[in-house]
Amino acid sequence: xxxxxxxxxxTAVLSMDLFKxxxxxxxxxxxxxxxxxxxxxxxxxxxxxxxxxVVIGFREGYPEVSDRNKLFGGMIKKNGLMRMxxxxxxxxDLVKPAPGEVVVNxxxxxxxxxxxxxxxxxxxxxETVVLMGISTNFVVEAAVRHAADADYRVIVLEDCCAxxxxxxxxxxxxxxxxxxxxxxxxxxxxxxSVR
Amino acid sequence: xxxxxxxxxxTAVLSMGLFKxxxxxxxxxxxxxxxxxxxxxxxxxxxxxxxxxxVVIGFREGYPEVSDRNKLFSVFKQNxIFKMxxxxxxxxDDVKPAPGEVVVSxxxxxxxxxxxxxxxxxxKHVDTLxxxxxxxxxxxESTARWAADADYRVIILEDCCAxxxxxxxDWTLxxxxxxxxxxxxxxxxxxSIR
Numbered sequence: 562x563x564x565x566x567x568x569x570x571x572t573a574v575l576s577m578d579l580f581k582x583x584x585x586x587x588x589x590x591x592x593x594x595x596x597x598x599x600x601x602x603x604x605x606x607x608x609x610x611x612x613x614x615v616v617i618g619f620r621e622g623y624p625e626v627s628d629r630n631k632l633f634g635g636m637i638k639k640n641g642l643m644r645m646x647x648x649x650x651x652x653x654d655l656v657k658p659a660p661g662e663v664v665v666n667x668x669x670x671x672x673x674x675x676x677x678x679x680x681x682x683x684x685x686x687x688e689t690v691v692l693m694g695i696s697t698n699f700v701v702e703a704a705v706r707h708a709a710d711a712d713y714r715v716i717v718l719e720d721c722c723a724x725x726x727x728x729x730x731x732x733x734x735x736x737x738x739x740x741x742x743x744x745x746x747x748x749x750x751x752x753x754s755v756r
Numbered sequence: 757x758x759x760x761x762x763x764x765x766x767t768a769v770l771s772m773g774l775f776k777x778x779x780x781x782x783x784x785x786x787x788x789x790x791x792x793x794x795x796x797x798x799x800x801x802x803x804x805x806x807x808x809x810x811v812v813i814g815f816r817e818g819y820p821e822v823s824d825r826n827k828l829f830s831v832f833k834q835n836x837i838f839k840m841x842x843x844x845x846x847x848x849d850d851v852k853p854a855p856g857e858v859v860v861s862x863x864x865x866x867x868x869x870x871x872x873x874x875x876x877x878x879x880k881h882v883d884t885l886x887x888x889x890x891x892x893x894x895x896x897e898s899t900a901r902w903a904a905d906a907d908y909r910v911i912i913l914e915d916c917c918a919x920x921x922x923x924x925x926d927w928t929l930x931x932x933x934x935x936x937x938x939x940x941x942x943x944x945x946x947x948s949i950r
Contacts, residue, residue: 627907629883629884629907629908629909630904630905630907631904631910631935631936631937631938632904632935632936669904669905670901670904670905670936671901671902671905674902674905674906675905688825689825698931698932702901703901703905706865706866706898706901707866707869707902709826709827709828709864709865710864710865710866710869710870710898711869712823712825712826713825714825715827730931733927733931737893737924737927738893738894741827741828742827742828742865743827744827
């Protein structure tokens with residue numbers, strides 16, 4: 562197991578889109594994604610490492626969505642998906658925010674895009690972000706690509722991520738893209754490293 | 757062949773990372789004539805007065821742009837690759853900028869990140885981006901993801917992109933990019949601005 566050499570005072574855990582609606586996904590069940598993420602949250606809380614919860618949720622009428630945006634303007638808006646307050650975007654009970662933890666909404670896929678996330682991280686002088694989330698190839702990968710460009714040290718906890726439908730989508734990006742751009746580790750690595 | 761319904765006054769072509777080194781070392785680009793297809797697109801865009809912007813990378817002496825927290829670029833720094841002015845980052849002769857075309861350097865993977873690209877596009881009131889470049893799954897995909905979030909309409913010309921291996925190119929074009937943006941061919945573009 563690798564020691565991640567974390568400076569706790571400059572590290573934050575981002576828990577992204579771990580919603581109730583994702584819990585029935587076979588990959589999430591088989592790999593116990595929610596349970597692994599919970600272990601990470603517990604360890605971070607004990608170690609005093611801040612946890613930030615990233616969510617998505619559209620207002621009535623989808624005022625956030627441009628008709629030029631293929632995914633959000635097409636499938637998501639047309640089908641009334643990801644509505645603010647809906648169960649689809651309610652954080653799963655196992656990984657709910659603890660009192661005082663920040664929840665950030667985002668209007669696009671990349672959690673840094675037009676959200677309060679960069680200001681929140683800067684306010685805490687965070688240099689290292691530890692990522693967990695669903696799906697691996699959308700919110701997590703977008704966060705990885707942005708955070709790497711923004712000079713954060715980035716650690717993806719592979720067993721705390723899952724793709725939406727197929728395990729091969731998760732495995733592909735972990736092996737071929739994410740591991741080239743940033744560090745990939747496990748929940749156990751993190752728990753050991755903040756003990 | 758689908759008509760892409762382009763508003764020429766609001767469209768720009770981004771030609772990214774089509775360097776001499778790509779043509780020389782990327783087998784896929786050789787086999788599929790990626791540079792030749794890109795050239796046809798540039799010629800058509802120029803004839804139709806659709807602006808072309810060339811996106812390049814190139815680090816200054818000592819790599820002052822590179823953070824030691826950046827895993828991929830630290831590898832570039834250690835190995836002395838992508839140095840400004842080197843042949844590795846010289847645009848291929850067939851797709852060189854024409855007089856007056858803008859060349860933008862980027863210090864990171866995503867060409868919008870801390871570069872002048874966003875301001876240049878806004879100055880021209882561009883809302884539709886046509887993307888060509890190498891590698892598909894790194895620079896082109898980062899551009900597509902960012903530009904989709906930024907509410908550009910994005911069209912990737914699949915046959916004007918290539919990766920270091922065919923599998924990486926095909927994977928993202930099958931599983932990721934079509935969900936986020938439009939995928940078309942150089943012929944589609946030529947037809948649409950004729």
